[in-house]
Amino acid sequence: MEPDSDKKHVWDKINNWEEELLFLKSIIDKTELVETIKWGGPIYVYNKRNVIGIGGFKNYFAIWFLNGVFLKDEKKRLINAQEDKTKSLRQWRFISKSEVNEKEVLEYIAEAIENEKQGKVIKPSKKETIVSELLQKEMDQSPALAEAFQKFSPYKQYEFLEYVETAKQEKTKLSRIEKVIPMILGNIGLNDKYR
The missing domain is CATH 3.90.1150.200 (Aspartate Aminotransferase, domain 1)
Known part of the structure; x- marks a missing residue:
């Protein structure tokens, strides 16, 4: 260089x-x-x-x-x-x-x-809560969806939110939401099929 x-x-x-x-x-x-x-x-x-x-x-x-x-x-x-x-x-x-x-x-x-x-390192902090306005909007319109979402453990809720919110573009977020809604309603965690 x-x-x-x-x-x-x-x-x-x-x-x-x-x-x-x-x-x-x-x-x-x-x-x-x-x-x-x-x-x-x-x-x-x-x-x-x-x-x-x-x-x-x-x-x-x-x-x-x-x-x-x-x-x-x-x-x-x-x-x-x-x-x-x-x-x-x-x-x-x-x-x-x-x-x-x-x-x-x-x-x-x-x-x-x-x-x-002594190997002192910061453990990753408890995951910050992620808010997804788009998913929230869906839940506001569909009480059944909101109720189904609440049945998941906080960790699984976090996985859904993270999946939606890590998309950079709004249209990707929306297509991810379309993908997760049936899973939420069916009480299937995002990564259940891999577990």
């Missing part, structure tokens, strides 16, 4: 922070993590599992703890950049090299590695 072709990558604001990021790297080099490049930035792995990443942005440079949710964070350094979206990732931001306390950084990284060793 030519050196320039990666320039447009979001993480490539790195030039602002070259010296700072090299300093972070020199600290991370003291740990047992192995540097790889993923998503256009350095990611440090333990036993093939991504533990931390570093990168420079316009106004700060940061360490990402990819499973940072498990860190005790007694010093309150970590932030969740996107409260509603990010389940496990946490960032530690710096705006100058003098802010980087090597001892603290190494403590946090050691804890992150320990968590990996």
Whole structure:
């Protein structure tokens, strides 16, 4: 890959922070993590599992703890950049090299590695409820359908909704609804025939 072709990558604001990021790297080099490049930035792995990443942005440079949710964070350094979206990732931001306390950084990284060793990962959260306006409309028009739908376990209801709502186009959603209505009325789960 030519050196320039990666320039447009979001993480490539790195030039602002070259010296700072090299300093972070020199600290991370003291740990047992192995540097790889993923998503256009350095990611440090333990036993093939991504533990931390570093990168420079316009106004700060940061360490990402990819499973940072498990860190005790007694010093309150970590932030969740996107409260509603990010389940496990946490960032530690710096705006100058003098802010980087090597001892603290190494403590946090050691804890992150320990968590990996213990296999701490976020279990996928209980599935968010999916709402299907189109299917709901059908049920509003057909009490029998609504009643039949209610007989399914939440998991099976979820499978129907997911099947309908993962269609990108409305016409596909509608054809999927046509397909599932007789199943719902017949009390046949979406995947029953495969079970």
